[in-house]
Amino acid sequence: MQEPLRCPYAPSRSDHIRSGPLARADRDTHEGGLVSTNEVDASTRSAPSPDRDGARGNRSLRDFAERWPFRRKLNILVGVPLAVVAALLAYLFADQVGQSQDASDAAQLVRDSAQVAKLVGQLEAEHQQAVLLSVRHQSSWNGATPSRTAYREAQIRVDNQVEKVRAAFGDRLPQDEAQALREVDGLEDLRGTIERAYLPADNIDPAYSDAAKGLIDGLGLDRDPALAATFTGNLLDSLLRADAAHGSFETGVFSATTGDSNALIELIGAIGSYDEYTHQVERFGRFATADQAEELGDIEHNTAQAAIARQYAELQIDPGSLQAESPAEIKQAFQTALDSYPDYRAQARTRLKTTTSLIDQIADRADTASRDARSNAAWLLGSALLGFVLWLAFSVAVRRSVVRPVQALTGAAKQVAEVAGRELARVADDDTEDTGTPLLQEMPVTAKDEIGDLAAVFNQVQTTAVALLERQVLSRRNVAEMFGNVGRRVSNLTTRQLALIDAVERGETDPALLERLYSIDHIAVRLRRNADSLMLLAGIRETVLDSGPLALTNVVRAALGQIEGFQRVSLQAGTEVMVEPDIIGDLTLMVAELVENAVAFSPAGSPVEVIVKDSHEGALVVISDHGLGMSAERLEEENARLIRRERLDLVPTKVLGLFVVGTLARRWEVGVALSRTPGGGVTAEVTIPSSLLLTTSPVA
Structure with missing residues (x-):
């Protein structure tokens, strides 16, 4: 499916699930629309050169030998001279035996x-x-x-x-x-x-x-x-x-x-x-x-x-x-x-x-010559066998002195690769705690030769890589702390602002002024939600102070109160299921992000439906808009991003809303899936597992 054209009332669908002010900031910065993390992170690939294809098709014997395993090359390097020497010794021995036989025949002929x-x-x-x-x-x-x-x-x-x-x-x-x-x-x-x-x-x-x-x-x-x-x-x-x-x-x-x-x-x-x-x-x-x-x-x-x-x-x-x-x-x-x-x-x-x-x-x-030739043959055979055995032992020792360090180096490199892979997975995993820099295994320097130099250089490269990783970890920690501090300050300020606005609202009777105060109050609520998202990006989890469970419908209503354009949203409540207190804050933030994207990236005159209903897995919140939608490939990529565990500093910044929703969904094992709305648009389905729900009605 072709990528839909953008119009003034329908921003990029890549920002469809982003939060309000952050979404608009992203929209101002990235008007080009949604871009895959694979596309952004992937390096530019050059097309294969015809000359390279021709060279690949006409590989020489040297190219063929270069593809041989290192051990096979050593076997040939050791085996061929041994075979040649063995053949020469066999020839010399056969010659001596022949001379002995000739001398014996000559002696018999003489007699x-x-x-x-x-x-x-x-x-x-x-x-x-x-x-x-x-x-x-x-x-x-x-x-x-x-x-x-x-x-x-x-x-x-x-x-x-x-x-x-x-x-x-x-x-x-x-x-x-x-x-x-x-x-x-x-x-x-x-x-x-x-x-x-x-x-x-x-x-x-x-x-x-x-x-x-x-x-x-x-x-x-x-x-x-x-x-x-x-x-x-x-x-x-x-x-x-x-x-x-x-x-x-x-x-x-x-x-x-x-x-x-x-x-x-x-x-x-x-x-x-x-x-x-x-x-x-x-x-x-x-x-x-x-x-x-x-x-x-x-x-x-x-x-x-x-x-x-x-x-x-x-x-x-x-x-x-x-x-x-x-x-x-x-x-x-x-x-x-x-x-x-x-x-x-x-x-x-x-x-x-x-x-x-x-x-x-x-x-x-002639008999003496025959005996001498026979003795020479025996001496040559003995000396040849002894020399051959010594040379074979020396060759094997040399081969082992080369193969064993290479095998040790290869084994150590594999271990380093495994450790580095685990560390990279840990670093890329947003849900794991940052325990500091990884400890990579140092390669043993088993020989004082070129292989030992290679191991030493590899250790130096590894030390440099660890130092760079330490700096990255420190930088990431500092950025997270900065995000957390800014988010916490904004949240505290908006909380104080809301308290002042509430006090002014209680003492004001002018309807026109109250309407303006309600608008300011709504903006402050949205600002606090953005502060909550910022603290989430910093890895800070706020303790929920609510004392009891809340109906899922009320959680959705609370989320609608945190977005702009909530008037276009129609809510259909098909269940009165209750939500555990621990997830209320994060679920509210998740639904608010999804609904605001649906409102922001659909035509102003089109409705946005939010349906709350039961499902065989628990409860289901369906958010549907009627915008231009996304192609099947983009939907598949966005759904994959909701499942992947990744850090914000390792993915494009314009997937911020998707990152917030995916992080919260993985934290509570809540299912989130995007699909096409019949007739155009995007539908987001949020599946809340039964383990986070209560079937009893709220106490009055």
Whole structure:
């Protein structure tokens, strides 16, 4: 409903329930009409900016993180580094465990390779026996078949050693090594050929040399990334190749001494094998210890090797005479080679002993590396767990040192907010006594850091707020005392004035003069009512001196006698109920305020009806006018103000009449409700509870 237009005879409906002179004073000051306390007290609200809406719609990750709870941010701040450190420690531990496992596998491979070294030595021995058997076939001048026993015994030793290699590796046997073992098994055809007839040495050497080389290559020491870059892999590879190269050298020298038709080729092969041996020895020395390098040199420093070295030197004196031309020369060369063969067997045993010893040392070194890696892994794990636990404890302690003060600060702030809320409610409550300034709880300073500084600053702000509140309380008390003193003085003066007027009225007989005296008397009564309202605002409750109850109708008549324009009011009495003496004064003031507003804010020619009747809750006084009225929203706001408990200094001053009526209604639990009068205007219904009424008639 639209706000009604004001006209000269109809003042603002916001002042409809105000008292007489105060209402007119308010009307002179606030011609704009009734304004809601919410509208007056509310701060100006700016419309949302389009840029702000756009920024809100495009929130960044930082804005999202800013909405996270403080505890979650601390959890992330502590948890993420812990997770990263845990991941790094897990990686380092896994790396150490992997190194330990690699070292253990390398140690096992080294020990298993001892069987491969023996197999290589057995192959060289079989190779030498094959050369001897072939030379026997060549030197046989009477057609007799040479003995094959030594050659077959060498074959059996090789075959048995092949099975030992397979058994040593088991499931761990590399595929290339398995292929190399199959190639050794494939020597059967060559063996059969050698047993049947003469075969040149250049046809025998490649088969046995390739088989020996394949056994070493099959281990994959130079292709396995876990071994190729380690001392263990290089030591073992260089040792096995040095052993195989020296064995080839020995076989080449031995073959060259047999007078075979390919003796010169065998000598050249021996020279190449010795160069390979020298290279592998140098390579071994780069990775081995001094003792190990010296022990490998024992292959070259023994009696058997000295004899082989002399033969090697003699062969190089006249290489052209190495090939025997006649059967006699062949027989002599064969006998010479056969006589020197024990030196080659002794050298093979010495070489195998040295190689096996060094393999054991390399395996022990690999075992030590495995144990060290395992110990390092255990130490790292223990240290990591200890450090992780200490760091976790430190992080938790730091987190608690931050969270607990913040929680304490938050809890204290909540308590302060609750206490402040109760104090604000008490301050805003007009019906509670002013007991002084509130006592707000001081926040504890639990840490000497930024959080402690925050608590200290908050305490300073709180102290300042308490000081301001003390000043407000003192100011409110002084204003109330001033209102009370002014109201009491005015009331005393009007009482004396009324007494003088009554004395003059009793002695005057002139009707015209009496009429003027009655008008002055009426104005004085209204002035005293305003003084009573002023004392009410100051919180002063006057003691009622009336000795007995009074009819509700008479209370209404007394109220009509305190207003201007009472001639327009029509009273309809529908009950003779009596009112308790204690409420007579306040009820008279309440009805007078409501009736005067009805008279003041309705057209001069319109009537104002006052109906007094019974109701199921007690008694009902209905005051109706026929002015412009108020909208539904304003009526709802005015009715809410009648119920709310608030101080006059916290609400707009132009609701003074409403404040007086609401204060008295709450004091006596009297119901007051405003509604629209059918046809226009405002109707005020005052419901007096039965607890304040007497059903007996007044005593005459």
